[in-house]
Structure formats: C-alpha cells, structure tokens
Amino acid sequence: MRIRIGSAGIPLICKGKKTADAIDCVSKLGLSALELEFVKRIYLTEESAREVGKVARKFDVSLSCHAPYFINLASKNPKVIENSKNLIAETLNIADICGAKIVVVHAGFYMERPAQDVYKMIKDACCQFESKAKLGIETMGRQKQFGTVNEIVKLTEDCENVAPVIDFAHVHARGNGGLKTKEDFKVILDKFDKIGVKQLHCHMTGIKYENGNEKHHLPLSSSEPDFRLLAEILNENQYNVTIISESPLIEQDALLFKSWIKSV
Ligand SMILES: [Zn+2]
Numbered sequence: 001m002r003i004r005i006g007s008a009g010i011p012l013i014c015k016g017k018k019t020a021d022a023i024d025c026v027s028k029l030g031l032s033a034l035e036l037e038f039v040k041r042i043y044l045t046e047e048s049a050r051e052v053g054k055v056a057r058k059f060d061v062s063l064s065c066h067a068p069y070f071i072n073l074a075s076k077n078p079k080v081i082e083n084s085k086n087l088i089a090e091t092l093n094i095a096d097i098c099g100a101k102i103v104v105v106h107a108g109f110y111m112e113r114p115a116q117d118v119y120k121m122i123k124d125a126c127c128q129f130e131s132k133a134k135l136g137i138e139t140m141g142r143q144k145q146f147g148t149v150n151e152i153v154k155l156t157e158d159c160e161n162v163a164p165v166i167d168f169a170h171v172h173a174r175g176n177g178g179l180k181t182k183e184d185f186k187v188i189l190d191k192f193d194k195i196g197v198k199q200l201h202c203h204m205t206g207i208k209y210e211n212g213n214e215k216h217h218l219p220l221s222s223s224e225p226d227f228r229l230l231a232e233i234l235n236e237n238q239y240n241v242t243i244i245s246e247s248p249l250i251e252q253d254a255l256l257f258k259s260w261i262k263s264v
Pocket residue numbers: 066104105106138
C-alpha cells in the first residue's frame with residue numbers, strides 16, 4: 001500500500017476495547033494504520049504486544065508507537081537524559097515485538113542554548129539505539145522545542161536508525177501559518193525524498209497557533225493547514241506515506257482525508 005491512513009490511538013468509536021480487539025475495528029472502519037499512544041505510559045506488556053502484532057498482521061494494519069511525552073534528550077539534568085533513553089529503549093522493544101515500524105519521539109528543548117549544541121546532544125543520544133523499528137524524530141510546533149524541518153532532515157542523514165516524522169500541523173504553527181500552498185507542502189516532502197527517505201511517517205490535524213507556537217488541535221475543517229493540498233500532492237506523485245490523524249475527530253477526519261485520495 002503506497003498510502004496508509006490511520007488514527008493516533010484507538011478510534012473513538014472503537015473505545016473500550018483491548019488494543020488487540022480495536023485493530024479489527026480500525027480495519028473495519030477502512031483504515032490501515034494505527035499509532036499506539038504510549039504518551040503517558042507504555043501500556044502494553046511484551047505478551048500483549050505479541051498478540052497485538054499478530055492481529056495487526058492478520059488485518060494488514062501497519063503499527064507505529066508514540067513514545068512518552070516527558071522524554072527530553074537535551075535536558076540539563078543527566079538523570080533525565082538517562083531516563084529518557086530508557087523509555088525510548090523500552091518503547092523500541094515493544095515496537096519490535098509487535099512489529100511496529102517506527103517509534104515517534106519528541107526529542108527535547110533548547111532551553112536558551114544554541115541550537116547546534118542541542119542538536120549535538122540529541123544526535124549523540126539518537127545514534128545509540130539499535131532496533132528493527134526506526135527512531136522517529138518529530139517536527140515540533142513550538143519555538144522552544146527542538147524539531148524544525150531542517151533539523152530533522154540533518155538528523156535523518158546523521159543517524160542511520162533515525163527516520164523523520166513530519167507533523168504538518170506543527171510545521172504550520174511554527175511558521176505561524178507557514179503551509180499555505182501546495183508547494184509549501186511539497187518542499188517538505190522533497191527534502192526527505194532528496195536524502196533517500198522511501199517511507200514517510202506523518203501526523204495530520206488542524207491546529208490553532210499564535211506567534212509561531214501551537215495552541216491546540218482542531219478538526220481538518222479548520223483548514224489550518226489545508227490538508228486537501230497534501231491529498232492533491234499525494235494523488236499527483238508517488239510518495240509512500242503513512243498519515244496518522246491526530247484530529248479531535250480522529251477517525252472521522254482520517255476517513256475524510258481518505259476520501260480525498262484517489263487510490264488507497
Ligand atoms: Zn508527537
């Protein structure tokens with residue numbers, strides 16, 4: 001499948017089910033990807049991860065995992081960095097067991113330090129991991145967070161096990177409404193295409209922003225940014241992408257986006 005569309009966490013309509021049972025529900029909805037949200041805690045045991053993996057393969061639902069939010073690989077406190085690395089290793093282990101292709105991570109904060117110093121800290125930490133699943137470093141939506149598009153391009157080039165995670169809403173917010181035209185979206189896709197990324201993992205939601213910082217998520221109908229432009233690009237080009245909906249209308253907006261895609 002060249003384009004997979006899925007949900008961040010279990011779709012609202014499938015709630016109340018164990019993850020393994022929710023995958024059946026995801027597939028019946030017409031979605032082909034699911035991001036397991038370990039943002040507060042890594043809630044799958046190795047045993048349940050094995051079961052989830054089995055069901056995901058059966059229904060051809062591609063899995064990814066979102067690592068906990070409190071990770072900071074550029075903390076001024078070495079203990080926080082150590083703890084962050086352990087959480088990433090733990091998430092990668094569960095990802096490998098369930099067959100998830102990528103673990104999404106928010107890498108860290110600048111905390112008034114030069115961007116290149118923070119880059120080096122994050123690079124040194126990221127390059128250490130070894131796993132089947134890729135370490136997915138996300139483009140972030142606030143000025144104080146590490147994760148501009150160019151930083152993620154460079155990190156993808158510098159660390160073999162790192163893959164980019166393009167959160168278009170974050171890029172849009174950080175640029176204070178920066179994604180206005182089809183070309184604005186395409187420039188980003190092409191940056192990663194140019195460095196040989198064959199499979200792009202993306203997040204999708206509308207977003208409220210102020211002064212170059214994200215405020216909160218909005219439905220796709222906000223057109224902030226306008227994801228129909230991305231759909232057009234995907235219809236006209238051959239990128240391999242997984243689009244994960246993080247909209248407040250998780251599955252509804254995932255299916256809306258799917259309706260704009262000619263062949264999925
Ligand atoms: Zn994220």
